[in-house]
Amino acid sequence: MEQALKPADRLLHALADNRIAIEAVTPEIDGGRFPAKAAVGEVVVVEADIFSDGHDLIDAALLTRRKGDKAWSETPMRLYENDRWRAAFVPVENTTYEYTVIAWRDLFRSWRSDVAKKKNAGQDVASELKEGLHILKKALSESDRLDPERRARLQRVTEDIARLADPAQQFSVLMGEDLLGLMTAGGPRSNLSYYLRLLDLFVDRKRAAFSSWYELMPRSQSGDPARHGTFDDVIAQLPYVRDLGFDVLYFPPIHPIGKTNRKGRNNSLTARPDDPGSPYAIGSEEGGHKAIHPELGTFEDFHRLVKAAAEHGLEIALDFAIQCSPDHPWIKEHPEWFDWRPDGTIRFAENPPKKYEDIVNVHFYRDAIPGLWHELRDTVLFWVEHGVKIFRVDNPHTKPLPFWEWMIAEVRRRHPDTIFLAEAFTRPKMMKRLAKVGFTQSYSYFTWRNNKVELTEYLTELTTEECRHYMRPNFFTNTPDINPFYLQNSGRAGFQVRLFLAATLATNYGIYSGYELCEAAAMPGKEEYLDSEKYEIRAWDWDRPGHIKDDVRRLNAWRRAHPALQQFTNLSFYNAYNDNILYYGKYTDDLSSFLLFAVNLDPLNAQGAHFEVPLWEFGLSDDAPIMAEDLVLDRRFTWQGKMQHVWLNPSERTYAAWRLISPQERLT
């Protein structure tokens, strides 16, 4: 019988070693299949359900290390409710970390707790004192977690107790706080148990989690619609963008544009000879994804632009759009990367019955693997070598998920500071999966969430549900593809409202050039721009009357100045008793940065609301006074009591923002 049980006994020992139950660890994405995300300097909170049989006291710790290291760093976990434990740590390096959880039965604290109860009940504890001394000796003989100084102290205490004749004196030393401290640091860890998985945490650089994007078409920067803009024209525009307060400057594709089936103005099927074509029809005889459209300039010009941008505090982001024009060199060089029809012609992009004859799509499988995958990765690496570390990826949901997971891992292995923004507007699970497989930031549904219920539900999902651990939404107010209906009909106030929402609700946000001028001219009945820059060169009056550049400057300044705006999940919606007024707060854990925001979502009518100042967050009573600062008017005042009123008239101001000043700060 014994013989037959040997394999089963291996199970016995494997199970017995992990006596403490450790489960429901967060973050843990799909059972550890995907890493969670954080940024350098961000506080990462890890939680777990931890419990054991019986009544003995347990303790637990979070283990973290850079992936590849041998040694773990240990952070004590604390029980906070109902068998749930928590620890926080701050990663300091832009790399992959791993973490797990350990727990053990704390012999000394269990003994200490029991013996105290017995003593209080008047029971004789002579035998218990001997057991206590035994645990001290065990710590001395077994523990390697005590430094020499502490070990010497523990040795001394142990010898002292053994020498003491009086049980009352023994008890007093054994129960002392000093000894408890030593034993917490170095006491025996009975039944030391490990969580069953090592979990990955990808730690990005800070800009992954906090960035303000400005998108422009380089060819529209000459100031003359008859002259194709150049990188030098963009350099001339850098002070403008920097003055608005942005830190990422993003361009749609800058590659040669195909001529076959080129689209004309307003997406017409036939182009006039002087029409520049869509920059998304990538590739011509002048080159493909590794080439620059000649009219924009040379690589030398591009390098100068990257350098000048950096001097203005701006980082360049490029578009990574995998589709090709029918003139792309790959088609001849690698016909196996494309789909061909039975008649030998190439298959154009289509979504039947719609056809897109200026575009062909690569095929990622069959003979395109691994050649195409390598080429696309190398294309990204090529631009990284030319100084670009941020990529906005076009329509990633129409390319295979495994490709993204592989490609992003490949690039990050070499350049962990690379940032990928997923431009996917599709179904929610695909949006989230793209974030799981590696995208650093994600476009979102924000563009179509306009009323109070929609915004509240969506932001609550993003900031409280599991996706908060791996998805960082980037709230774009508009894009070359999206001229939202809301903005088409809202006037200037609507632009202020949507800017305010994007810049205060999200840590990553962006506008597409023209937004600050309240450009709203649309193709009738569509969410598309009239005379879109996607198909023609435009020139803009950057001081056009009615612009909202002051608002843009102000909001970007707040974002830089207030730590509360640099965290995403610290959002609380508060009560304002009017469905047109959205009212919310963001604050840092220590309350030193505490902001309140109110915005009138109705761009056409004045709206007022009573609202609750969250005095309770400071532990204040409902009728207490609190000092606040109006961030727009830049002046301090005192609110008396939690119920206050705000009046937001679109013709005067559409939003209000206040900083609450804690009683502690006021005193200093």
Next chain:
Amino acid sequence: MEQALKPADRLLHALADNRIAIEAVTPEIDGGRFPAKAAVGEVVVVEADIFSDGHDLIDAALLTRRKGDKAWSETPMRLYENDRWRAAFVPVENTTYEYTVIAWRDLFRSWRSDVAKKKNAGQDVASELKEGLHILKKALSESDRLDPERRARLQRVTEDIARLADPAQQFSVLMGEDLLGLMTAGGPRSNLSYYLRLLDLFVDRKRAAFSSWYELMPRSQSGDPARHGTFDDVIAQLPYVRDLGFDVLYFPPIHPIGKTNRKGRNNSLTARPDDPGSPYAIGSEEGGHKAIHPELGTFEDFHRLVKAAAEHGLEIALDFAIQCSPDHPWIKEHPEWFDWRPDGTIRFAENPPKKYEDIVNVHFYRDAIPGLWHELRDTVLFWVEHGVKIFRVDNPHTKPLPFWEWMIAEVRRRHPDTIFLAEAFTRPKMMKRLAKVGFTQSYSYFTWRNNKVELTEYLTELTTEECRHYMRPNFFTNTPDINPFYLQNSGRAGFQVRLFLAATLATNYGIYSGYELCEAAAMPGKEEYLDSEKYEIRAWDWDRPGHIKDDVRRLNAWRRAHPALQQFTNLSFYNAYNDNILYYGKYTDDLSSFLLFAVNLDPLNAQGAHFEVPLWEFGLSDDAPIMAEDLVLDRRFTWQGKMQHVWLNPSERTYAAWRLISPQERLT
């Protein structure tokens, strides 16, 4: 460079193979760490989020097999909402199954959908027809999923199409339903993708999921408090238990009882010479866990009892209580299984400052491993060999979780029909973990959930949250340890209420002997019985006035007669507009068994309520008539419209139950 990338290319291929995203599979317990549970004949629903890049149509299947088999059974999955797919299968064997999910891009259906759109838009599809034919040929050359008859048919259709000259005729055949059927069965599965985990499903026998327990003390069955009851006395009592309608008969420990520090009546510290002691003080010089208390009978008597019980449709359940009396033979034979104090005496059970000096606990680690673990497993196997397959386990939360996981797996490996009921009343996560590590059924908080909000919240948790996949609560109305305060003060009506709740809300429920007699005498201020059978021999008048045996018989008869009462998660709470009246329904998927229950939770006062008959579940309008059957009064009537009224007077009846008769059934 290529050379350096080789390991990375392995990642590429490993990822590329699984193009379709398959995630959020349910059931999946702790990332597959623990099995889900089902019972033979139960419908198991498996769901997953499944989606892919691009616009091609996908399809998916659930794979199931008995663990250890090579071949999978395949069940088609169906999309039901928002990228969520579902399949159901019915396991037929009491063993461990495993399951996973596959998905693929369906080339033929994608082609068919696209070509239909193009044709509708008036586009030329000549080239598409050639591609369609190509997919058919691919199916013939690649697929091994077609039986010979279907393959021959596909071959014929393919040849026919190739011969047809007229594109319109080709189109018609290619788009035909017949061909679609063949291709769904045998068409190419492009990018066939596997979910990353194989998940376990433990399939119990039916009684694991549906059982009615009756607990009694064998020694109290003689009818004379001066005479120790025997197994033969229990045999004489079997018709009584069977007549009440139960199918499990459970005994507290039947082993020799220790004499050292034996407890007297009403848990007093000193026993009189004739006091029988607590059966939970297991072990004397007459033997331990593998022995029978001599006054109960011999093994021969026990075998006769097991056989007689089976003849009465009753299965015997024994208690598995690991603690020992100080006289247990193990203490001398295996001192290494126990804790010893510095003075050389054995450590009694204690929960400081409380001491339990009639009990010593084993120690599961140190030198007790693996000897004690083996002995405990072999003890269970010993009783299995003596005909017992159901064990109620005493206080499992005070023994190591790994021990239970190992021991239950060991027993089930040999006897998968063994059932373990966890008698743990402790914190919620421990209760759930015990179910995860293998316990078949679990005691619950039902005993202390009395009002409408408590019952609704608790049952909603049990029937809708993740624990529904692995935890089967057993609702005991009372136990030798628990004489609930509610019953102490409720009179006969309260006993009816709690019986009704237990028997209709849970598929597993039980009562402890005396409940049917409305026994409520309590130790003052405690939830304990006065003159508890745990410490003395009692004799009962089984026809004591005021008994509720009619209710017990009725409820057990309903449970056997109505399939809706044999499922646990099919519970819906409906509106009854009185907080004292709990009103709920249970029905089978096909509506053929549809029961409604109303119960007055207030045992002291008559209560009435308007309530909603859920006509909508039958697709009926709110004013439609429906035929119903009053299960108590055994008569049919018609309700007109959804709003009805019920009046429940504790002195007449505390509950009502109706069966709704669907319009379909009425017609047949």
